[in-house]
Amino acid sequence: MSRPLLVEIAVCTYRRSSLSHTLASIAAIAVPEHAVLRIIVADNDVEESARDAVEAIRAKIVHQVIYLHCPAGNISIARNACLDRATGDYLAFVDDDELVTPGWLTALLATAKQTNAAAVLGPVSARYGKDAPAFMVEGDFHSTKPVFVNGEIKTGYTCNLLLDRNAEAFRDRRFDLALGRCGGEDTAFLADLHATGGKIAFADKALVIEPVAEERASIGWLAGRRFRSGQSHARVLRTTAAAPGLALQIVLAALKALVCFAVSLVLWFLPVDRWRYVLRGILHLGVVAGLLGVREAMHYGGPVPAARSNPHVA
The missing domain is CATH 3.90.550.10 (Spore Coat Polysaccharide Biosynthesis Protein SpsA; Chain A)
Structure with missing residues (x-):
């Protein structure tokens, strides 16, 4: 066997x-x-x-x-x-x-x-x-x-x-x-x-x-999460695209954000659709911020310790 x-x-x-x-x-x-x-x-x-x-x-x-x-x-x-x-x-x-x-x-x-x-x-x-x-x-x-x-x-x-x-x-x-x-x-x-x-x-x-x-x-928590997701996506783009391509990505993400916010206004009286487009727009803003080099907020712990090769095992 x-x-x-x-x-x-x-x-x-x-x-x-x-x-x-x-x-x-x-x-x-x-x-x-x-x-x-x-x-x-x-x-x-x-x-x-x-x-x-x-x-x-x-x-x-x-x-x-x-x-x-x-x-x-x-x-x-x-x-x-x-x-x-x-x-x-x-x-x-x-x-x-x-x-x-x-x-x-x-x-x-x-x-x-x-x-x-x-x-x-x-x-x-x-x-x-x-x-x-x-x-x-x-x-x-x-x-x-x-x-x-x-x-x-x-x-x-x-x-x-x-x-x-x-x-x-x-x-x-x-x-x-x-x-x-x-x-x-x-x-x-x-x-x-x-x-x-x-x-x-x-x-x-x-x-x-x-x-x-x-x-x-809450919308506040979701907005923060979407913005950080956009920044994470931007980090991937920065490692795979040349400078001219990144400039185009910034313009496209900004346009997508504007479109999403505009659609959210049209759908203002439909809460699910309104907030879905608002959050999508915030994600695209996160992409723009990430591509422009805006640093991401820290969410875990304090100062970064040195990596431990042998963590305590039990």
């Missing part, structure tokens, strides 16, 4: 009480035949604030659970610690405020096998609280799916991701520490993977659920 397929599931965390629920959902997934699971939790806090949640789930499940203490406040450090610790055939990433569904991993692996992709993305479905604005629930503004460009996925996210560790495009690839405090490190990682020949596929049945926290159920 061939050896079992080793699949590792990585959760990077920073002071989130929801981690316990995330780990419990992972513990309840269906395990594909001839597969062995290992869970890796990377704690990005200076204090070992996630240790208790890890120890609690470790005592309840048969899967191996590894705790990595890799401070502080730079998500790329935590992600890279997971990459360095992983030894399996596949490595999946989910966020510490998400719930995976029972068939999640099976669907990711099936798509990876069918497509021979270096990376597979799954959908993230938002679940709103009772106090969320009605138009936001109707428009489903917080859910996440990949963007297809001419039928191809050229970048993605880590909130629902499976990586083939044996793929040539994956080898020696790491998350950029310079992006670990502002975000967009996952966009850059997957864009680079695609640029070096790594195929990115989509598993539409590999569902992850994200409960939307009250503080995130």
Whole structure:
């Protein structure tokens, strides 16, 4: 008999009480035949604030659970610690405020096998609280799916991701520490993977659920997220286009923003459509800002520490 397929599931965390629920959902997934699971939790806090949640789930499940203490406040450090610790055939990433569904991993692996992709993305479905604005629930503004460009996925996210560790495009690839405090490190990682020949596929049945926290159920939060997404896209453009092309991209993004804002005024009395176009316009403004070199806001931790090659393992 061939050896079992080793699949590792990585959760990077920073002071989130929801981690316990995330780990419990992972513990309840269906395990594909001839597969062995290992869970890796990377704690990005200076204090070992996630240790208790890890120890609690470790005592309840048969899967191996590894705790990595890799401070502080730079998500790329935590992600890279997971990459360095992983030894399996596949490595999946989910966020510490998400719930995976029972068939999640099976669907990711099936798509990876069918497509021979270096990376597979799954959908993230938002679940709103009772106090969320009605138009936001109707428009489903917080859910996440990949963007297809001419039928191809050229970048993605880590909130629902499976990586083939044996793929040539994956080898020696790491998350950029310079992006670990502002975000967009996952966009850059997957864009680079695609640029070096790594195929990115989509598993539409590999569902992850994200409960939307009250503080995130606002236009202000969504606007900030869209603007940062635009800046992340601009970073990818800067690495692939020459100066004349970048100038054209700035003009096009600015025009798109103006069109979106104009359409939002026309649709002002239709809240879902209005805010959808406003947010799309803000995304294009983020592209303009990114192409002009506007620095991205810092969202994780304090000063960037030196990278740790051997985070504390337990």
